[in-house]
Amino acid sequence: MYQSELPNNKDYNYENPYKVYALKIPDTIYFAGEEIVLNSPDLRERMDRELLVNTYWQSNTLLLIKRANKFFPKIEKILRKEGIPDDFKYLALIESGLQNVTSPSGAKGFWQIMRNTGLEMGLEINSNVDERYNLSLSTKIASKYLKKAKKKFGTWTLAAASYNRGISGIQKNLNFQEVDNYFDLRLGSESSRYIFRILAIKEIIENPIIYGFIYDEEDLYHPIPVRNFSVDTGIVDLSKFAKTFNINYKILKIHNSWLRQNHLNNRSRKKYFIEIPEEGYY
Known part of the structure; x- marks a missing residue:
């Protein structure tokens, strides 16, 4: 119902102090130095969805902002040393919320690394020690994977998508659909949303006031030396x-x-x- 169609009834109370606003979608956004032009209805609607979800699920997004202040400095330092663009810290954020969680499929830690992948890439994983929960080591392993994917696909966006869908999964879909970039791919719901989830949380954290997040430095969580x-x-x-x-x-x-x-x-x-x-x- 549009505002102009509200019933003309004195007893109908539509004066609500809480207002939900539509969001302005940026025309262009950048990920890892790569320009993404949101110039089609499909791309704009996918971006709109993730901006709305993260803006109006205020408690969750505010927690992400607070945790990011605590853990990003350590992640940024390792990514920089490994030659990975800084924006990949947002991938870790949407993967786990910067918590040592376990997914239904068994992926663990901030970077949600599967057991076999971790073992293949040199992590120790057993009942006594599980280095997927070691932020320094798991960030290095994630970086190793992303560099391999970037070499394969040529773009950081496709490398990021492969972190969710797998290198072979992305390559199979590129070949089958005869396209050469993520934004022209038809993927399942989770993979279709994946990059836009990263872009949306990046946009909000880098521009918090625009999206209604007001806080002081002392409200955030801080690294512990x-x-x-x-x-x-x-x-x-x-x-x-x-x-x-x-x-x-x-x-x-x-x-x-x-x-x-x-x-x-x-x-x-x-x-x-x-x-x-x-x-x-x-």
Whole structure:
């Protein structure tokens, strides 16, 4: 019903202080230095959907903004070192919400890495240690995958799409549909939305006031300084180990989620780096 069609009835209350506004869709947006012109109804509607979802699911998006302030600095540093465009931090954000979650298909960690993929790319994954939960290592593995995909497809946008659909899945669809870019592909719902989810959260985080998100610096979550303690032996009791650094088991596991049990086996004498938060932050 259009506003002009509202019934002319004095008892009909349509004066509502809460208003939901349509959003202006940018004509052009950039991802990883690649220009994306939103010049067709299909592209504009897909972008509109993700902007609306993220703008009006305010609680979730505000949490994403807060977590981004805490974890982006670490992710940005690794991406820069690995030669990956900074915008890929938003891929991690939409994959996991920057939480160590597990998907229904079994993908884990901030970068939602599948078990077989992680093992193939050199991560240790077992009942005692799961390095998919190690933000530094998983960011490096994600970077390795993205560089491989970029080399295959030639664009960062297709590389990002392949993170969701797989390199072979994207290539198969490009061949079958006889197109050469993501925006001309007909994909399933999840893959069709994937890049636009990244673009929308990037647009909102980089322009929060435009989309109604008002906050002060002190409202955001902040990185906690840590130092890396190296170990090349097993640890029988992580609770006792934590106490030697004046922290408890909970704090140790918050910073080292890759330690999956209450001990570390390490029969191979591998060198691990355990993050210990600086004093005064807990």
